[in-house]
Amino acid sequence: MKGIDEQTYYEILEVSSAATSREIQKAYEHAKETFHTDSLAVYSLFSEQEIQGIQVAIEEAYRVLMDETLRKSYDQSHYQILGQQKLEKPPEIPAPLREKKPPRASADVPVHVGEEIYRGKTLRQIRERMSIDLETIAQETRINLKTLELIEGEDLEKLPPLVYLKGFLKGYAQSLGLDPHKVVEEYVHFLDEEKKKIAS
Amino acid sequence: MVRSGNAPYLFKNMGPTQSKDSKTIWTIGGGKGGSGKSFITVNMGICLSKSGSRVILVDADLGGANLHTFLGLPPPAFTLSDFIKKRVKHLHEVLIPTEVPNLFLLTGAQDLLNAMDSKNVQKRKLLRSIQHLEGDYVLVDLGGGNSISVLDFFLMSDGGILVVTPEPTSIENTYRFLKSAFYRRLRQSVSSHAVKALIDGAMDRKSEIAIQNPYELIKAVRRINEEEAKKIEMEVETFQPNLILNQVRSRKDIEIGFSIRSACQKYFGIRLHYLGYIVYDQDVGYSVRRRRPLVLENAHSRAAQCVSEIASKLASRHQMSFQF
Numbered sequence: 157m158k159g160i161d162e163q164t165y166y167e168i169l170e171v172s173s174a175a176t177s178r179e180i181q182k183a184y185e186h187a188k189e190t191f192h193t194d195s196l197a198v199y200s201l202f203s204e205q206e207i208q209g210i211q212v213a214i215e216e217a218y219r220v221l222m223d224e225t226l227r228k229s230y231d232q233s234h235y236q237i238l239g240q241q242k243l244e245k246p247p248e249i250p251a252p253l254r255e256k257k258p259p260r261a262s263a264d265v266p267v268h269v270g271e272e273i274y275r276g277k278t279l280r281q282i283r284e285r286m287s288i289d290l291e292t293i294a295q296e297t298r299i300n301l302k303t304l305e306l307i308e309g310e311d312l313e314k315l316p317p318l319v320y321l322k323g324f325l326k327g328y329a330q331s332l333g334l335d336p337h338k339v340v341e342e343y344v345h346f347l348d349e350e351k352k353k354i355a356s
Numbered sequence: 357m358v359r360s361g362n363a364p365y366l367f368k369n370m371g372p373t374q375s376k377d378s379k380t381i382w383t384i385g386g387g388k389g390g391s392g393k394s395f396i397t398v399n400m401g402i403c404l405s406k407s408g409s410r411v412i413l414v415d416a417d418l419g420g421a422n423l424h425t426f427l428g429l430p431p432p433a434f435t436l437s438d439f440i441k442k443r444v445k446h447l448h449e450v451l452i453p454t455e456v457p458n459l460f461l462l463t464g465a466q467d468l469l470n471a472m473d474s475k476n477v478q479k480r481k482l483l484r485s486i487q488h489l490e491g492d493y494v495l496v497d498l499g500g501g502n503s504i505s506v507l508d509f510f511l512m513s514d515g516g517i518l519v520v521t522p523e524p525t526s527i528e529n530t531y532r533f534l535k536s537a538f539y540r541r542l543r544q545s546v547s548s549h550a551v552k553a554l555i556d557g558a559m560d561r562k563s564e565i566a567i568q569n570p571y572e573l574i575k576a577v578r579r580i581n582e583e584e585a586k587k588i589e590m591e592v593e594t595f596q597p598n599l600i601l602n603q604v605r606s607r608k609d610i611e612i613g614f615s616i617r618s619a620c621q622k623y624f625g626i627r628l629h630y631l632g633y634i635v636y637d638q639d640v641g642y643s644v645r646r647r648r649p650l651v652l653e654n655a656h657s658r659a660a661q662c663v664s665e666i667a668s669k670l671a672s673r674h675q676m677s678f679q680f
Contacts, residue, residue, distance in 0.1 A: 157592050157625030159571045170618060190615035191622075197615035200528040201623050203568070210622060337607065 160210055164234060165217035168210075173231070177222060177286040182333040184218040222285045274334070274342040276310035282332055283308075297327040304328065307343075312350055381487065381494045381513035382598075382670070385537075386520055388529040389500035392602040393417075393519045395640060396663065397497040398426040399651045403667035405458040409492035412451065415463040416509055417499030424463055427454050428647040436464040439485070440478055447485040456652070460491070479505055483512055502533055507540045517598045517631065520616070522609040527616065535559070538570070538595065538624055545591045551577050551584045570624050592625050600666060601633040609633070631669060634662040 158167070166173045169183040190197055191210045198207055220226045272278050283293065290308070294301040303324055306314050315321055322340050329339035384393045397413060405411040415423040416436075424432055434450040444450055452461045486494060498506050510516045516537070520530045539559045543552055554576050558567040567573050570592065578585035601613040613630045620628040637659035643650040651660045 157571055157574055157589060160622065170621065186611075186614060187618065189611070190618045195615060196522070196524055196527055197612055197619045200524070201531050201619055206569075 160206075160213050163213070165221050165230065168213050168217040169221065171221075175221075178333040180218065180221050181282065181286060184214065184222075185333075185335055187214045224287065273346055274329075274339045275346040276308040276343075279328065279332070279339070279343075280308040282334070286332065288332075293328060293331050297324075297331050299324050299327055310346075310350070312347065312354070315347070318344070379487075379489070379491060379494065380515065381496065382515045382517055383496040383498060383510045383513055384517045384519060385498035385506065385510045386500075386518040386526075386530045386533055388521075388526045391519045391521050391526050392634070392640075393499065394423055394426055394497050395644065395650070396517075396519055396600060396602065396634070397495050398423055398649050399660070399663045400667045400670070401459055401493070401495050402456050402649055402651050403664045404493050404495075404671060405456055407671065408458065409671075410458050410460075410490070411493045411495065412460045412462060412489050412491040414486060414494060414496040415461065416506075417464070417497050420499070421464045423461060423497055424452075425647055426644065426649060427456075427461065428649075429454065429461070432461070432463045436462060436482065440482065447482075447489060451489075456649075462486075462489075479508060483508065487512065500529075502536045504540070507537050510537050511541050511544075515598060517600060519600050519602055520613075521603045522601060522605075522612045527612075530616075534597065534620070534624070537597075538626070541595055542570075542573075542588050542591050545587050546577075546584045548581050548584050551581055551588075554580075595624075596627045596629060598629045598631050600631050603636040604633045605636045632662065632666040634659050634666070 160168065164173075166175065169175075169180060169187055171179055171183045175183070188211075189195065191207055191214060193199070193204070193207060202210070220230050283290070290301060290304050293299070294304055303316060306316075307321075307324060307328060316324065322344070325340045325343050326336040329336040384397050386393060394415075394417065401411045401413045413423055414436075415421040417423070421435070424430070429452070432450075432452050434444065434452070436447075436450065438444050438450055439447050447462070450462060452463065453459075454461055486496065496509060496512070498509055510533075518530050518534065520526050536559070539555055543555045546552060546555070554567065554573060558570070558573040567576055574585055574588055574592075577588055599613055599616060601610065604610050610633050613633060617628045617630050620626055635658045637657055639654050639657040640650055640659050643653045646653065650657060651663060654660055655664070
């Protein structure tokens, strides 16, 4: 049995060391939900201090594992520390989702999506951290590339009608391994708030 | 409202729970009364018996033995008390056949387990006899409470099943029950008095021994007795209880099961198997009032389908998992 400070980043997020960025994203969403301060599953089991410690560990694990360079470096140092002879196979991102070019510059900047709601900007940040280009999402989801750009760009004037938008958001969220209900709910809430601001 | 069945999730192999003579004993417990343990025991038992397996339901609910009511049977003439009080020699003599082929009931008198707390010999005899019953599956309904006897019955098999509803009170009581069972199991595995005292200290929050969680306990034990620490770690490794989430109303409720599993992994270091969920369904209440098991009365109801699916996964030893 290991304490949270002895667990590997993979153990903290409950994923295998070969997990894809999509799996890590999903595991992170789950861990964040589970160890939220108000979560029914933890408040009666852990102290507030313990929960805070786990939350910090989850954010750190996510930050490192979602960054290809940091992850490689972590894997190497971790297995060296353990004295293991053989390095595990580096994580494999499914071919259609792997961008050929190196991750964009913004992927090096930590994104604390846990503190933000899902809106166009956050969806783009998550996608970029996963090194997936928008064309690939368009191919996979069969959502028009222009529509995806409008979703990320939060263009209130040009976004499709709400009934269609919800479907597009759901498909986009699923392709990133995010909770589609949460993404739709928060994105629509964000739009409502923006519209109110404009009206006032 | 959520769909019946557990289809959107994958099922993974779960740990072995079968005893040496290929009989499987499942003990159904959890902290709170009213979470649906008896309903699940009866209906799951019927589902398992339908596949031709010989199933024995043991009513060890100390708050009130009433599995017979769920099955529409009158209060039984013979109970576990007759065996304990030596009015019958063998446990199988108090087995009651039911209208369901292959399904038998062994019912207990009220407060049976409480009464046995001080009589360890009787308890061991009963546990041993249950383990020697002839059947493919033995499902033991424990009811609520955290008494020593309830814990010992729960720990009788590695396949203890916790039934929880997605409410704070139910989850809180279940954790309390799980902590008690967990520490009781650890305590049984060690022989050193000093280590037993540490475990007792960990169980008692007001104790002067400042051990807040199982991880700190193992560290403390390791400082005084490395061998006993290894035994405890082995117990943690092999303790793999199961979880059924009952009365779920939304997708969010279903996911609480996964969160409980993750919380148990982080806190206890144990692998909790999430067997599945049962949707909230008014047909459950109707069937209980009619004293007819739901899977017989209304097999197509959403709750019945959930129970049936869990029983089928239980028989093939699978658990729910996230689909990445």
